[in-house]
Amino acid sequence: MTASAPELRLVMMATAVLATIVSSRVAAAQDIVLRGMGSLHVGGRIAEVSGKPVRDIVRVPGGPSSKLDPNGQYQVEQMYAQYFLPKMRKGKVPLLMWHGGGLTGVTYETTPDGREGWLNMFVRKGWDVYVSDAVERGRSGFASPDVWPGEPIFLTYADPFERFRIGAGEGSWSPDPANQKLMPGVQFPVEAYANYMKQTVPRWLTTDDAVIAGYVALADKVCPCVLLLHSQGGSFGLKVAELRPDRIKAIVAVESASGGALAKAAALKDVPILMMFGDNVDLHPRWVAYRKLDLEYAAAVRAAGGKVDVINLPEIGIKGNSHMLMMDKNNGAIADVIERWLVDQGLTSEDGR
Amino acid sequence: MTASAPELRLVMMATAVLATIVSSRVAAAQDIVLRGMGSLHVGGRIAEVSGKPVRDIVRVPGGPSSKLDPNGQYQVEQMYAQYFLPKMRKGKVPLLMWHGGGLTGVTYETTPDGREGWLNMFVRKGWDVYVSDAVERGRSGFASPDVWPGEPIFLTYADPFERFRIGAGEGSWSPDPANQKLMPGVQFPVEAYANYMKQTVPRWLTTDDAVIAGYVALADKVCPCVLLLHSQGGSFGLKVAELRPDRIKAIVAVESASGGALAKAAALKDVPILMMFGDNVDLHPRWVAYRKLDLEYAAAVRAAGGKVDVINLPEIGIKGNSHMLMMDKNNGAIADVIERWLVDQGLTSEDGR
Numbered sequence: 159m160t161a162s163a164p165e166l167r168l169v170m171m172a173t174a175v176l177a178t179i180v181s182s183r184v185a186a187a188q189d190i191v192l193r194g195m196g197s198l199h200v201g202g203r204i205a206e207v208s209g210k211p212v213r214d215i216v217r218v219p220g221g222p223s224s225k226l227d228p229n230g231q232y233q234v235e236q237m238y239a240q241y242f243l244p245k246m247r248k249g250k251v252p253l254l255m256w257h258g259g260g261l262t263g264v265t266y267e268t269t270p271d272g273r274e275g276w277l278n279m280f281v282r283k284g285w286d287v288y289v290s291d292a293v294e295r296g297r298s299g300f301a302s303p304d305v306w307p308g309e310p311i312f313l314t315y316a317d318p319f320e321r322f323r324i325g326a327g328e329g330s331w332s333p334d335p336a337n338q339k340l341m342p343g344v345q346f347p348v349e350a351y352a353n354y355m356k357q358t359v360p361r362w363l364t365t366d367d368a369v370i371a372g373y374v375a376l377a378d379k380v381c382p383c384v385l386l387l388h389s390q391g392g393s394f395g396l397k398v399a400e401l402r403p404d405r406i407k408a409i410v411a412v413e414s415a416s417g418g419a420l421a422k423a424a425a426l427k428d429v430p431i432l433m434m435f436g437d438n439v440d441l442h443p444r445w446v447a448y449r450k451l452d453l454e455y456a457a458a459v460r461a462a463g464g465k466v467d468v469i470n471l472p473e474i475g476i477k478g479n480s481h482m483l484m485m486d487k488n489n490g491a492i493a494d495v496i497e498r499w500l501v502d503q504g505l506t507s508e509d510g511r
Numbered sequence: 512m513t514a515s516a517p518e519l520r521l522v523m524m525a526t527a528v529l530a531t532i533v534s535s536r537v538a539a540a541q542d543i544v545l546r547g548m549g550s551l552h553v554g555g556r557i558a559e560v561s562g563k564p565v566r567d568i569v570r571v572p573g574g575p576s577s578k579l580d581p582n583g584q585y586q587v588e589q590m591y592a593q594y595f596l597p598k599m600r601k602g603k604v605p606l607l608m609w610h611g612g613g614l615t616g617v618t619y620e621t622t623p624d625g626r627e628g629w630l631n632m633f634v635r636k637g638w639d640v641y642v643s644d645a646v647e648r649g650r651s652g653f654a655s656p657d658v659w660p661g662e663p664i665f666l667t668y669a670d671p672f673e674r675f676r677i678g679a680g681e682g683s684w685s686p687d688p689a690n691q692k693l694m695p696g697v698q699f700p701v702e703a704y705a706n707y708m709k710q711t712v713p714r715w716l717t718t719d720d721a722v723i724a725g726y727v728a729l730a731d732k733v734c735p736c737v738l739l740l741h742s743q744g745g746s747f748g749l750k751v752a753e754l755r756p757d758r759i760k761a762i763v764a765v766e767s768a769s770g771g772a773l774a775k776a777a778a779l780k781d782v783p784i785l786m787m788f789g790d791n792v793d794l795h796p797r798w799v800a801y802r803k804l805d806l807e808y809a810a811a812v813r814a815a816g817g818k819v820d821v822i823n824l825p826e827i828g829i830k831g832n833s834h835m836l837m838m839d840k841n842n843g844a845i846a847d848v849i850e851r852w853l854v855d856q857g858l859t860s861e862d863g864r
Contacts, residue, residue: 189598192543195631196621199709204668216661217716230667236709238617245542262650264591268549278548296650297615299712302665308569312655314583315557356552356589359652363570 190281191245201293201375202236207304228304235365237372238297239263239290239380242277247510248284249500251382251407255280255289256373258389258481259415260313260358262296263289265388269485270354271347276386276484279493284510288380292394293372294365310360318358319351322481323438323445341438343478345486354485366394373398381405384505386496388412389481396455400425408503410434410496413481415448417455424462431459431466432499434492436479439470445481469495543634544598554646554728555589560657581657588718590725591650592616592643592733595630600863601637602853604735604760608633608642609726611742611834612768613666613711615649616642618741622838623707624700629739629837632846637863641733645747646725647718663713671711672704675834676791676798694791696831698839707838719747726751734758737858739849741765742834749808753778761856763787763849766834768801770808777815784812784819785852787845789832792823798834822848 207229214223240263241252255276257265266277266289280287291298294310303309316331318324319338324346325331330339340348347354373394377383382405387395392414399406400422409431417423433452439445456466471479471492479486486492500506560582567576593616594605608629610618619630619642633640644651647663656662669684671677672691677699678684683692693701700707726747730736735758740748745767752759753775762784770776786805792798809819824832824845832839839845853859 186546186598188546190545190548192545193539193541195543196625196627197617198621198625199617199706202709215664215716226664228665231669232665233668233705233708233711238709240620242548245539264550264552264650267593268551272549272551274549291650297617297644297710297712299709302663302713310655311568311579312581312585315586316584352586353552355586356555356591356652357650358586359650360655363568 190278192243192281193245193247194243195241197238197240198379199236199238199298200379201372202233205232205234205301205305206230207232207302210304228302232301232305234299234301234305235293235368235372236298237290237293237376239288239376241286241288241380242281243286244281244284246284247286248506248508249286249384250505250507250510251384252286252288252380253280253384253386254376254380255287255386256388256391256395257290257292258391260318260361262291262357262359264296264357265482266484269347269489270350270357272350273487273489276489276493279490280497283493283497284506288376288383290373290376292391293369294362295359298372300362306362306364308362308364310362312360313358315355318354321444322346323436323442324348324351324480324482327442341441341478341480343437344480345478345488346480346482347485347487354482369394370397370401374401377402377405382407384408384410384500386410386412387414388484390415392416392452393418396426399429403429408432408500408505410499411452412483413445413448414452416451417458420455420458423455423458423464426459427462427464429464430503431456431464432496433466433468434483434496435468435470436481436483436486437472437477467499469499471495543631545596545634546598546600547596548594550591550593551732552589552591552651553732554725555586558585558587558654558658559583560585560655563657581655585654585658587652587654587658588646588721588725589651590643590646590729592641592729594639594641594733595634596639597634597637599637600639601859601861602639602737603858603860603863604737605639605641605733606633606737606739607729607733608640608739609741609744609748610643610645611744613671613714615644615710615712617649617710618835619837622700622842623703623710625703626840626842629842629846632843633850636846636850637859639863641729641736643726643729645744646722647715648712651725653715659715659717661715661717663715665713666711668708671707674797675699676789676795677701677704677833677835680795694794694831694833696790697833698831698841699833699835700838700840707835722747723750723754727754730755730758735760737761737763737853739763739765740767741837743768745769745805746771749779752782756782761785761853761858763852764805765836766798766801767805769804770811773808773811776808776811776817779812780815780817782817783856784809784817785849786819786821787836787849788821788823789834789836789839790825790830791833820852824848
């Protein structure tokens, strides 16, 4: 059938009208279209505090002291996770993002200098993303000294600058930018370091078992899944994967602070693992040591028949990355590398099935 | 122009083709379409700790003790906020949701029994929503005892049940549901009380000034805006509004724990205020006292020429609401009441302008 000129005109008119009608419901390319979003808490236990003395506290500054009886039942050691479910799903399973020490899930949100972080990027790539705060951090809350032994530790202002390969090691921090000694070609948004420090939170040294139990509870709730782990979250995540290998379809360990338990590495023989490291690792003994631990674990997994891919980013031309890769100015390029690896593992499809 | 039958057929075909092409980009009614989402931290200061003794801590359970030098500079008293910006904007200014005592912004997310909370509901209604964690709570982090005097307090498991008009006052909690004494017709999802308790976090008694400074920093950053306040967040929010009346276009104070400062109430003479109370207030002396404080403040604002609307929900046929109205089973009906009031204040339009 060949359309006459008047017919074509009519089609064009109808098309224009229809386009106008639907445009208000059509998402632009830059929009984020979700089929759902929400949050949940998992795990935890009720702790019984008894036999503690009643103590005096001041409830209002300058006011009289009054009695506080700490004895009773308390909810402790639960873990918070927030989820974003894109309408155009590509990932076959959810992607769980676990943060590093002294931080929360905010690690994966907007970068300190206001760009999009990996949460938004992977939602846009079509992954159901769960961002959690480890037990004892952020929205997971924390327990009283009557429940947890020890005290939390706090990072000094200079510590991450000198330790996370933003500055060139010890003594590199200065409040005066002109006097800061930076790592070569560093991609961290140094000008927004103050905002990064606002993301830091205290952490305990005695709660590893509770943290792992929280992550296991999350895995039991929302997996099968892919784990995207960072730093201390890598140490936790690999141990959680050893406990739940059937529920973990792949692991991306970004500068993990250590491997899992060498004796249990065989548990991961069927779980593809990507270990990723940034730049300037060789210039900082701490990170040389951590990478060595990671690679020893990789060797143990491989010896058991497993598969571990290792990407040193500078070797593929991605340079200048600090320990906080997901906030660095080239965070998008790194997310693309991770996405390609996940695609190669067969973990995506056109409709996420 | 009258279309012939073949012409009409052609138009219908073209329409069908076009509809197919765009359908994959058209959001369904239940989808959440955002033009952006992200997070930020505001405010805070660098605290200098000096002259404190070096102390021994154990860094790894069972390990040796090592020295911790607490002296140095620390980032403290910043505040976290997360934002969701709907594509179909109706609210002319952002809506800021501030939570109550012992809680975080999670208050406004998914309810303990897994339904949508007010965050999702107001984003769907077309409001740019900012959900924050007060200074010292959740993702805002907290400062060390070397910076803040006093200690945080922790809620016992039974406390909110008996105090927030879920149960019928003191002694109403029991781990056995059959032995719980509930408030008449209570709408709180009692079966999910355990999940609600997982949302609770410790709070300090000595940090009110820092909390208010954090909220002021947020108002300076993202307002003009509407404040949606709950409980202790009401006491904070009204004081913040007294400090920044030009930036606050309206206030919805849901069971505020108190009014602002009576002597400063006149500052709010040009800011429309809605005070809202749930059900069974008269059955709990604590809430009778809080409502009395709120209404005294309302009278002071009115005496200065201001406008305060008061809605006691049972009086408009919305019954059974606990103190945690935004989680109650009829939370959607209450959100609708708030939305209608905001519309009446002229704070919405078809395109949010």
